[in-house]
Amino acid sequence: MPKAPSLDELVFSLKSFAASMLALYIAFGMGLPRPFWAMLTAYVVSSPLSGTVRSKAVYRVAGTVAGSIAAIVLTVELVNAPELLSLAVGLWVGGCLFISLLDRTPRSYAFMLAGYTAGLIVFPGVANPEAIFDTGLARVEEIILGIVCATVIHSVILPRGMGPVLLGKLDASLRDAERWTLDALEQVTTDTRLRDRHKMATDLTELRVMTTHLPYDTSDLRWMTRPMRALQDRMVYLLPVLTAVHDRLGALRRPDGAIPPDVEPVVVAVRNWIAAGAAADPVEAAGLIDRLDRFAAAESAQATDGWEVATRFSFIRRLRSLVEIHRDCRELRAHIATGDHALPDHLDPLARKRSRGVFHLDHGMAAWSAAAALLGITVVCAFWILTGWSSGSAAAMMVAVFTCFFASFDDPVPGIRLFLVYTLASLPLSAFYLLVVLPSFDSFPMLVLCLAPTLVTLGVFVARPATMGKAMALIFGVGGSLSLLDTGNGDFASFLNSSVGQIVGIVTAMLVTRMCRSVGAAWSARRLLHIGWREIADLARMRGVPANDGFESRMLDRVGLLSARLAQAGGSVDVDAIDAVRDLRVGLNIVELQRAHTVLHRAGGAALDRLLRGVAGHFHALSAKRPDPAPADLLNSMDDLLSAIGAAPPCPERDRAVVALASLRRSLFPGAALEVLPVDYETMHQERARA
Numbered sequence: 097m098p099k100a101p102s103l104d105e106l107v108f109s110l111k112s113f114a115a116s117m118l119a120l121y122i123a124f125g126m127g128l129p130r131p132f133w134a135m136l137t138a139y140v141v142s143s144p145l146s147g148t149v150r151s152k153a154v155y156r157v158a159g160t161v162a163g164s165i166a167a168i169v170l171t172v173e174l175v176n177a178p179e180l181l182s183l184a185v186g187l188w189v190g191g192c193l194f195i196s197l198l199d200r201t202p203r204s205y206a207f208m209l210a211g212y213t214a215g216l217i218v219f220p221g222v223a224n225p226e227a228i229f230d231t232g233l234a235r236v237e238e239i240i241l242g243i244v245c246a247t248v249i250h251s252v253i254l255p256r257g258m259g260p261v262l263l264g265k266l267d268a269s270l271r272d273a274e275r276w277t278l279d280a281l282e283q284v285t286t287d288t289r290l291r292d293r294h295k296m297a298t299d300l301t302e303l304r305v306m307t308t309h310l311p312y313d314t315s316d317l318r319w320m321t322r323p324m325r326a327l328q329d330r331m332v333y334l335l336p337v338l339t340a341v342h343d344r345l346g347a348l349r350r351p352d353g354a355i356p357p358d359v360e361p362v363v364v365a366v367r368n369w370i371a372a373g374a375a376a377d378p379v380e381a382a383g384l385i386d387r388l389d390r391f392a393a394a395e396s397a398q399a400t401d402g403w404e405v406a407t408r409f410s411f412i413r414r415l416r417s418l419v420e421i422h423r424d425c426r427e428l429r430a431h432i433a434t435g436d437h438a439l440p441d442h443l444d445p446l447a448r449k450r451s452r453g454v455f456h457l458d459h460g461m462a463a464w465s466a467a468a469a470l471l472g473i474t475v476v477c478a479f480w481i482l483t484g485w486s487s488g489s490a491a492a493m494m495v496a497v498f499t500c501f502f503a504s505f506d507d508p509v510p511g512i513r514l515f516l517v518y519t520l521a522s523l524p525l526s527a528f529y530l531l532v533v534l535p536s537f538d539s540f541p542m543l544v545l546c547l548a549p550t551l552v553t554l555g556v557f558v559a560r561p562a563t564m565g566k567a568m569a570l571i572f573g574v575g576g577s578l579s580l581l582d583t584g585n586g587d588f589a590s591f592l593n594s595s596v597g598q599i600v601g602i603v604t605a606m607l608v609t610r611m612c613r614s615v616g617a618a619w620s621a622r623r624l625l626h627i628g629w630r631e632i633a634d635l636a637r638m639r640g641v642p643a644n645d646g647f648e649s650r651m652l653d654r655v656g657l658l659s660a661r662l663a664q665a666g667g668s669v670d671v672d673a674i675d676a677v678r679d680l681r682v683g684l685n686i687v688e689l690q691r692a693h694t695v696l697h698r699a700g701g702a703a704l705d706r707l708l709r710g711v712a713g714h715f716h717a718l719s720a721k722r723p724d725p726a727p728a729d730l731l732n733s734m735d736d737l738l739s740a741i742g743a744a745p746p747c748p749e750r751d752r753a754v755v756a757l758a759s760l761r762r763s764l765f766p767g768a769a770l771e772v773l774p775v776d777y778e779t780m781h782q783e784r785a786r787a
Contacts, residue, residue: 108555109556112138122134134238138242142250146256148309190211192211455650469503495604516599518569626718686760689756689757692749703733
């Protein structure tokens with residue numbers, strides 16, 4: 097039994113209904129030919145969060161105008177060649193969809209709408225091509241009217257800002273990060289650590305997507321976009337740094353599980369500071385960083401004496417980075433609470449220059465989605481032309497819409513099938529409204545009262561993520577049928593033909609999508625992994641320092657996407673073979689080694705080049721679906737490079753190269769033994785303390 101609507105759900109439903117009725121009233125007053133399109137558009141653009149409605153409004157208007165212009169031009173030029181016109185519209189829809197899928201920001205709506213809006217205008221307009229300009233202009237007016245009404249209503253009347261939701265999710269992510277840090281320092285079980293890691297990666301991806309809407313929000317948090325992005329940038333680096341700390345700590349533990357005596361006190365101090373949370377004294381963080389700097393300086397001279405010492409040095413430096421990231425996150429969160437939109441003066445300069453909104457892009461899947469749209473439109477239009485079917489335009493419109501709506505899914509077929517089922521379910525209700533109820537009323541207030549029970553009820557279910565798709569399908573079905581009243585064809589024959597056209601179009605979209613585009617979560621997870629490996633191989637082949645093009649942001653995005661797909665795939669994917677966080681660490685370590693190339697040019701340039709070629713070859717083989725383990729020759733190359741680094745003069749770049757090389761070795765050869773050097777660390781540190 098459905099639960100009773102919450103206050104937020106009821107308010108959203110009433111606002112959506114008010115926006116749709118306002119759009120319908122104005123459309124009637126303006127004498128627009130399809131006023132119910134304005135009503136339906138208001139529902140399409142409505143969202144529980146006001147910021148998402150506003151962020152997409154401008155782009156939706158731009159896409160509608162662009163699609164209308166394209167529709168007019170194509171119709172005027174090709175109306176006498178229906179085959180070419182159909183192909184041109186298919187290419188336009190597919191091309192716009194391709195671009196839309198490569199832009200994972202609110203701007204993508206402009207391209208998607210530009211695509212299928214052309215189909216919504218061209219296909220019904222070919223019956224009267226002389227009036228195509230008036231038809232295109234009317235569609236623009238109707239759709240823009242619905243967009244504007246929804247935006248105004250959701251922004252002015254009891255707006256639900258994104259700010260509180262985003263801050264709540266941010267605070268939860270920070271708490272999760274602290275808990276995961278404590279788990280890593282305490283060496284909890286692998287299952288718990290992987291679960292925490294996947295959850296944090298998914299949270300960070302969701303935060304980054306939500307933040308793209310923040311500048312358009314109705315809350316005061318919209319002025320804090322720069323600090324919010326800076327905070328998320330710092331959290332990005334927490335994933336690879338924390339996994340590195342966990343790995344180094346495990347490698348340094350003695351057979352009895354004890355931490356080296358000189359390392360344990362500083363680990364305990366860091367753990368206690370993390371456990372204190374936001375209440376921790378900021379001065380204590382500075383003290384911890386200074387303590388770790390002194391520790392690292394004491395280790396630096398011997399850092400190239402062997403892999404055990406290099407691993408210790410790597411652990412200390414990564415532990416320092418861990419403290420620094422947590423400190424920056426806490427200070428940025430406190431800074432956001434002050435309402436100051438400028439970035440703090442002490443923030444890492446690199447964080448100010450770091451790329452923004454860099455997401456994983458899959459050109460191949462975008463191309464397949466575009467091909468599905470083109471094929472579906474071509475098939476339906478060919479049938480329409482050959483048979484002269486009067487409702488062919490409705491089928492063609494539905495193909496254009498539904499091959500675009502669900503294209504971002506791994507498998508769009510379940511979503512299209514859901515719409516098909518509930519569109520069929522809406523037919524009795526649509527027929528009742530169209531043929532029985534509405535013809536009995538001749539005033540707008542009565543029309544509103546007539547529509548209110550159905551639309552307000554469905555609006556409550558639109559506000560619930562679990563039922564949104566089903567409710568929107570019912571609203572689409574009812575709204576599409578009511579549009580027949582606009583043309584004066586509100587009879588049973590027109591209703592039946594239009595309904596059959598819609599169903600044929602949805603079925604065609606589902607079939608061509610299944611044939612061209614449908615993949616599973618496991619397949620997508622493996623594809624994401626191979627794309628990441630290919631990028632690492634390209635990174636290792638570069639000569640010189642790579643540009644700051646957002647590698648870490650793309651890899652983090654892939655970690656979040658992989659986490660979601662692994663959850664969907666269940667046991668059909670070998671989780672142990674999928675560690676995108678390890679790949680992120682590998683990429684960042686390669687960048688650090690390339691930055692040290694100038695320092696190592698004389699002492700170890702050849703060894704570094706040989707190692708990078710080996711790493712590139714290994715990841716290229718992985719991306720080509722040859723899952724061989726890392727070749728043993730890489731271990732020899734790493735040994736040679738560590739010796740070469742030891743011959744270089746002491747400098748910060750040399751220290752970073754040691755840390756990166758030790759991290760790369762642990763990432764590619766986690767089982768490789770750390771040779772035990774004849775060094776008594778306790779005696780060594782006692783002597784240093786006395787000195």
